[in-house]
Amino acid sequence: MKKVTSKKKNHRFYKFLSFVLFFLTVFSISVLIHFNVLPNKYLIVGSVIIGLIIFLLIYKLNTKNNLFTKLMCSLFSIVIVLIEIVLCIYSFNTIEFFNNIFDTGFKNETYGIYVLNDSNIKKVNDIKNIAIYKEDSESYDKALNKLKEKYSNDIKEYSNITNTVNSVINKENDALYINEEYLNIYKENNKIDNLRLISKYNIIYKSKDELRKVNVTKKPFAIYISGIDTNGKVNKSARSDVNILVFVNPDTGKILLLNTPRDYYVTLNSKNAKDKLTHAGIYGTIESAKTLGLLYDAEIYYYARVNFTSFVKIIDNIGGVKVDVEKPDYRYNQEIDCGSYVCEQNSKRKFENNTIYIKPGVNTLNGEQALAYARNRHQYSGGDNDRQIHQGQIIKAVIEKLMTPSILTKYNSILKSLSDGMITNIEQSTITKLVNYQIDKNIKWEIDNYTVKGIDGYDVCYSTGKSKAYVLIPNEESVLIAKEKISSILNGGNNEK
Secondary structure: OHHHHHHHHHHHHHHHHHHHHHHHHHHHHHHHHHOOOOOHHHHHHHHHHHHHHHHHHHHHHOOOOOHHHHHHHHHHHHHHHHHHHHHHHHHHHHHHHHHHHEOOOEEEEEEEEEEEOOOOOOOHHHOOEEEEEOOOOOOHHHHHHHHHHHOOOEEEEEOOHHHHHHHHHOOOOOEEEEEHHHHHHHHHHHOOOOEEEEEEEEEEEEOOOOOOOOOOOOOOEEEEEEEEOOOOOOOEOOOOOEEEEEEEEOOOOEEEEEEOOOOEEEEEOOOOEEEEHHHHHHHOHHHHHHHHHHHHOOOOOEEEEEEHHHHHHHHHHOOOEEEEEOOOOOOEEOOEEOOOOEEEOOOOOOOHHHOEEEOOEEEEEOHHHHHHHHHOOOOOOOOHHHHHHHHHHHHHHHHHHHOOHHHHHHHHHHHHHHHOOEEEOOOHHHHHHHHHHHHHHOOOOEEEEEEOOEEEEEEEOHHHOOOEEEEEEEOHHHHHHHHHHHHHHHOOOOOOO
């Protein structure tokens, strides 16, 4: 009797295992088809082979066979089930990741109401008249309406930021209402420290600006990588401290990393006025991308914006990056004696006991060290020019590390580190196309790295109220070399239009 009961239990187990195996296999193949994860030729062949294996296992599990055969089939079935579960988890984590980082076009900007430090005003209702900088931006009307919801007294609009700020400093108006990023730039350039924030409002709006898309497996394309040195939401208005264009030719397997210094003196695309490249970031990532496109006579199709906090996490999660750290020209970084090392503040912008020290030469840098090396400019005679070169070294090292097969074991942790600190307009289907293309062609990518150079100078900047600020005047020969390199990448293969 016990033997019969045992046989029934075993029979139920085999049936249950067969059902789970069949269901998960159908589900896994459906996921691969739906998200187009593999090239069709591999997907069809793989599905047929897997289907035959699953059919054979199910058949063996549900027909009379000896105990050893049943046990081996059960073992193989369990292994396949576990693999399919992992595959589904990876697939859905990937989709969730792309949903989280895809830029839906909503921007976040903060406007503040400021008064003089010695003012008696403590709240908005105490203000009798307020000056507002009438900026040329998509968020301005929303910001003005937000102010009118809270404030009903006299509002004076100014078209020049200098006149706006001076009207409060000279006590012509009680308060100033302005985008905090614009004010930060103005204060930094004009050494103003006598304004006090009494209230602030977050303005969320949908940007109308877009970049044109391209078939990434048929035509060369360019991605703009913007690094912002801020915490908080990555879609927040902020200056761009790292500006790298990645030109990719999928036909020839060549990549160009083109670094442009943050203080490069360029023409802002939407303003038709001269300014530092970093200031373009406060008008949006697309503004920075189009401004660089204008500089190099190239169309930029995609962008990825990353804050420095996620930058540290990414490098730590991939096990660090190997970089040949350049020997510094100077011993001191501001007041800090670095000895023979490269030394810099940590990610929280602190020296003291938190100083990061890096030995020159080939090193495997962790996240904090890589960020410190990418930020350091005071120890190098080339200043910002050298800093851009170092940033290029690190980006190249990250890309090379991400191309290694061992990175698959850290896949989920990499996605997690990026999900809170990155936005992009690259759709999941576009990434999938490129991945499929790589699997199909097994491309051995060649990466070239170039940084344009400039000369120190002072000139009028649009974002500083047209007052003069430190800038890096572009070296025309250097820009010409960059254009030639871009042309070589974009025209290096026979690509369909």
